[in-house]
Amino acid sequence: MNTLFVQHFGNDENRKLSYYTAQMMGYQAARRAILEMKPEQIIEDVKKSSIRGRGGAGFPTGMKWGFLPKESAKPKYLVCNADESEPGTFKDRDIIRYTPHLLIEGMIIGSYAIGCTHAYIYIRGEYTREAKILQEAIDEAYKNGFLGKGIFNSSFNLDVTLHRGAGAYICGEETALLNSLEGKRGEPRVKPPFPALVGAFSCPTAVNNVETIATVPHILNRGAEWYAKLGRIEKSGGTRLMSVSGHVKNPGVYEVEAGSITLRQLIEDHAGGCWKDKKIKAVIPGGSSAPVLTADEIDVVLDIEPFQKIGTMMGSGAVMVCDEDTDMVQLIWRITKFYAHESCGQCTPCREGCHWMEAILHRILHGAGAEKDLDMLLDIANNIGGKTLCALGDAAAGPVISFVKKFRTEFESYIRGQKKYA
Amino acid sequence: MEKVLSQKFYDKMSKLEQRYPIRNALILPALHAAQEEFGWLPKEAMDEVAVFIGVHPAQIREVASFYTMYNLSPVGEKHLKICTNVSCMLRGAYDLVTHCEKKLQIKTGETTVDGKFTLSEEECLGACGTAPAMMVNDDYHENLSIERINQILEGRAP
Numbered sequence: 001m002n003t004l005f006v007q008h009f010g011n012d013e014n015r016k017l018s019y020y021t022a023q024m025m026g027y028q029a030a031r032r033a034i035l036e037m038k039p040e041q042i043i044e045d046v047k048k049s050s051i052r053g054r055g056g057a058g059f060p061t062g063m064k065w066g067f068l069p070k071e072s073a074k075p076k077y078l079v080c081n082a083d084e085s086e087p088g089t090f091k092d093r094d095i096i097r098y099t100p101h102l103l104i105e106g107m108i109i110g111s112y113a114i115g116c117t118h119a120y121i122y123i124r125g126e127y128t129r130e131a132k133i134l135q136e137a138i139d140e141a142y143k144n145g146f147l148g149k150g151i152f153n154s155s156f157n158l159d160v161t162l163h164r165g166a167g168a169y170i171c172g173e174e175t176a177l178l179n180s181l182e183g184k185r186g187e188p189r190v191k192p193p194f195p196a197l198v199g200a201f202s203c204p205t206a207v208n209n210v211e212t213i214a215t216v217p218h219i220l221n222r223g224a225e226w227y228a229k230l231g232r233i234e235k236s237g238g239t240r241l242m243s244v245s246g247h248v249k250n251p252g253v254y255e256v257e258a259g260s261i262t263l264r265q266l267i268e269d270h271a272g273g274c275w276k277d278k279k280i281k282a283v284i285p286g287g288s289s290a291p292v293l294t295a296d297e298i299d300v301v302l303d304i305e306p307f308q309k310i311g312t313m314m315g316s317g318a319v320m321v322c323d324e325d326t327d328m329v330q331l332i333w334r335i336t337k338f339y340a341h342e343s344c345g346q347c348t349p350c351r352e353g354c355h356w357m358e359a360i361l362h363r364i365l366h367g368a369g370a371e372k373d374l375d376m377l378l379d380i381a382n383n384i385g386g387k388t389l390c391a392l393g394d395a396a397a398g399p400v401i402s403f404v405k406k407f408r409t410e411f412e413s414y415i416r417g418q419k420k421y422a
Numbered sequence: 423m424e425k426v427l428s429q430k431f432y433d434k435m436s437k438l439e440q441r442y443p444i445r446n447a448l449i450l451p452a453l454h455a456a457q458e459e460f461g462w463l464p465k466e467a468m469d470e471v472a473v474f475i476g477v478h479p480a481q482i483r484e485v486a487s488f489y490t491m492y493n494l495s496p497v498g499e500k501h502l503k504i505c506t507n508v509s510c511m512l513r514g515a516y517d518l519v520t521h522c523e524k525k526l527q528i529k530t531g532e533t534t535v536d537g538k539f540t541l542s543e544e545e546c547l548g549a550c551g552t553a554p555a556m557m558v559n560d561d562y563h564e565n566l567s568i569e570r571i572n573q574i575l576e577g578r579a580p
């Protein structure tokens with residue numbers, strides 16, 4: 001199996017520029033891009049690679065970059081989404097702390113491709129150590145002429161500024177992120193207009209995830225066709241960083257060629273299988289926003305479309321494994337409490353609905369539930385999904401619906417007093 | 423108005439000023455820098471940030487109150503923020519919370535009377551591969567166990 005990232009993870013020395021240039025063809029792709037390629041060629045290559053965004057929505061990256069106007073009286077911006085706040089996700093953190101220059105080089109190539117001269121990296125506030133590491137790498141890049149004025153003696157200038165968030169899941173949503181960057185509350189914007197036309201500071205903007213951007217140097221170095229062939233599924237190429245956590249023997253970040261294995265193989269062959277020799281009961285396959293799968297459903301091929309076909313999503317590639325003793329009612333209550341806490345409060349269905357769902361789940365868990373509560377939960381969830389400005393509403397509704405449908409008997413045991421919360 | 427923010431704050435800000443096309447983009451960095459000076463955000467500090475940015479104080483409060491990392495009231499010397507989201511919960515985070523409550527004789531959200539510890543529950547920290555995890559002030563502690571927590575509470579851990 002080809003891997004692009006993980007062989008460089010785990011060693012603090014690897015974050016240095018010297019390692020990056022010696023072992024990872026450091027800044028060669030950016031040099032070739034700026035000195036030998038036209039911006040349109042780069043966008044064409046990224047399209048050909050068929051890479052889709054790694055932040056959660058899986059949008060084709062080349063197409064996103066192509067949406068920005070070529071000619072613009074206003075400046076254009078590339079903003080890297082390093083908010084990494086989807087529960088279960090911890091891959092971007094490894095990219096930042098072990099291969100920060102890969103991200104910076106991707107920022108250079110992406111900025112040149114869309115015509116940006118000042119790019120921003122929005123990193124979640126809790127990642128203080130990672131922000132320090134990344135800032136040191138940025139400083140190193142400036143010192144060595146990879147950032148600043150006249151990069152590689154060309155006429156291309158680029159500044160990169162690291163911007164820290166301050167604790168808010170919603171700021172991972174790209175338009176909330178842009179508001180936060182502008183010094184506002186992290187409230188998502190009405191779309192359209194999309195960021196490609198009206199984004200950061202009201203200018204055309206591309207927002208991309210850390211892993212997406214850090215993959216771009218690999219695509220230029222190894223070739224778009226080579227990269228596209230790594231994925232076996234037609235519409236999405238490449239490798240994926242999978243964050244595997246919960247009840248597995250070896251939690252961690254694993255890199256796999258998309259479409260080449262099943263979800264079960266990822267859990268059993270890579271992450272060591274279920275811990276304590278127990279059986280798997282359920283898997284949340286794409287961050288806490290992804291509808292849950294039962295143990296019978298995890299022979300699904302690991303890629304975007306196969307996951308969609310069985311009613312869940314690959315999201316940010318965060319796989320959370322639950323063993324046979326997991327209390328599914330407690331789990332969905334905790335997930336819903338998260339969304340209730342993180343709802344920004346702009347849209348009534350999400351602001352009110354998430355709290356109602358949390359309250360109902362709480363009372364079921366504590367022995368005060370009624371039979372009609374389950375239908376009420378589904379009714380509320382169905383009135384949140386698709387009815388809000390951003391996808392946080394769907395992220396809260398989908399899991400509740402899937403838990404109630406797939407583990408209904410567990411809820412009923414609580415409601416009928418056969419089970420008590422420990 | 424008497425100034426409460428140090429020269430260090432203003433030096434930091436003047437370096438950042440050129441990096442944004444609009445002044446309001448300095449609000450989050452300024453609040454971070456102000457909090458670094460006090461451990462939380464007293465009203466006087468937020469008012470001074472408002473003057474520095476050039477906006478109404480209400481606008482600073484509106485922003486500060488949106489984000490969980492800005493402390494709008496004082497916290498203990500050590501602020502324990504234990505993640506209880508999915509991956510950490512699956513690996514025993516609530517046992518750690520209960521243990522801390524007992525040991526510190528406070529409830530989640532409270533501060534010990536000597537002002538040494540504040541205990542909070544935290545949402546996902548992005549340390550799920552090394553769960554359970556928590557932050558103490560700005561630093562991560564991962565692969566936690568009751569024993570590790572005791573070391574931290576008793577000052578036996580770095």
Ligand SMILES: Cc1cc2nc3c(=O)[nH]c(=O)nc-3n(C[C@H](O)[C@H](O)[C@H](O)COP(=O)(O)O)c2cc1C
Binds near residue numbers: 057392
């Ligand atoms: C509630 C919510 C939270 C999100 N959190 C993140 C995040 O932490 N990191 C991320 O890259 N994308 C996140 N996204 C997706 C972004 O909105 C956006 O699609 C992504 O950054 C685009 O980059 P990509 O095309 O490279 O994936 C989130 C979306 C929603 C609705």
